[in-house]
Amino acid sequence: DVKVTQSSRYLVKRTGEKVFLECVQDMDHENMFWYRQDPGLGLRLIYFSYDVKMKEKGDIPEGYSVSREKKERFSLILESASTNQTSMYLCASRTGTGRNTIYFGEGSWLTVV
Amino acid sequence: DQQVKQNSPSLSVQEGRISILNCDYTNSMFDYFLWYKKYPAEGPTFLISISSIKDKNEDGRFTVFLNKSAKHLSLHIVPSQPGDSAVYFCAASGAGSYQLTFGKGTKLSVIP
Numbered sequence: 001d002v003k004v005t006q007s008s009r010y011l012v013k014r015t016g017e018k019v020f021l022e023c024v025q026d027m028d029h030e031n032m033f034w035y036r037q038d039p040g041l042g043l044r045l046i047y048f049s050y051d052v053k054m055k056e057k058g059d060i061p062e063g064y065s066v067s068r069e070k071k072e073r074f075s076l077i078l079e080s081a082s083t084n085q086t087s088m089y090l091c092a093s094r095t096g097t098g099r100n101t102i103y104f105g106e107g108s109w110l111t112v113v
Numbered sequence: 114d115q116q117v118k119q120n121s122p123s124l125s126v127q128e129g130r131i132s133i134l135n136c137d138y139t140n141s142m143f144d145y146f147l148w149y150k151k152y153p154a155e156g157p158t159f160l161i162s163i164s165s166i167k168d169k170n171e172d173g174r175f176t177v178f179l180n181k182s183a184k185h186l187s188l189h190i191v192p193s194q195p196g197d198s199a200v201y202f203c204a205a206s207g208a209g210s211y212q213l214t215f216g217k218g219t220k221l222s223v224i225p
Contacts, residue, residue: 042217
């Protein structure tokens with residue numbers, strides 16, 4: 001079974017803090033993704049990476065950055081957290097392109113106060 | 114501009130009856146479609162998929178239908194069970210595309 005593990009399930013951070021969300025997958029997938037989920041807005045792609053050290057902006061990259069130093073690990077960074085970044089963050093991975101399933105982690109609930 | 118639309122934010126169904134969740138898409142380059150199920154405070158889990166060369170795919174109580182000419186797909190759950198209560202997301206992908214495009218989700222409530 002594919003396993004995508006997000007290191008923190010629940011976090012509370014203060015406005016202006018730097019926040020790191022870590023994700024590890026164990027299936028040697030080339031592609032990794034960060035989404036956020038908000039009620040009524042569905043799943044919105046923040047960033048994705050198709051290879052080590054490669055990254056592409058998704059639909060809502062503003063206020064976020066990412067790092068992929070190793071194939072199995074993809075980190076999401078909030079340089080200066082703001083209250084409008086309170087959300088559920090979902091990491092996912094996938095092999096190849098086109099007709100392949102994407103697998104999600106359990107999610108990280110971030111509250112910025 | 115939403116390329117994948119789930120026009121019903123919510124749906125209530127009696128236990129044992131059929132649940133039908135709908136999804137429309139606009140991008141004719143999409144050729145692979147998936148449904149995900151999501152419980153609160155958990156990540157989405159893959160449910161079923163269909164490629165554009167088929168018009169139906171079945172897996173137990175779950176069946177997905179694809180109407181390419183109408184750019185419409187639907188997920189049928191028969192019979193519906195209370196444990197099916199969750200948010201269902203429709204997603205689409207095109208050949209050579211790294212990412213999936215998701216709809217906004219439909220919250221299904223199955224009433225005992």
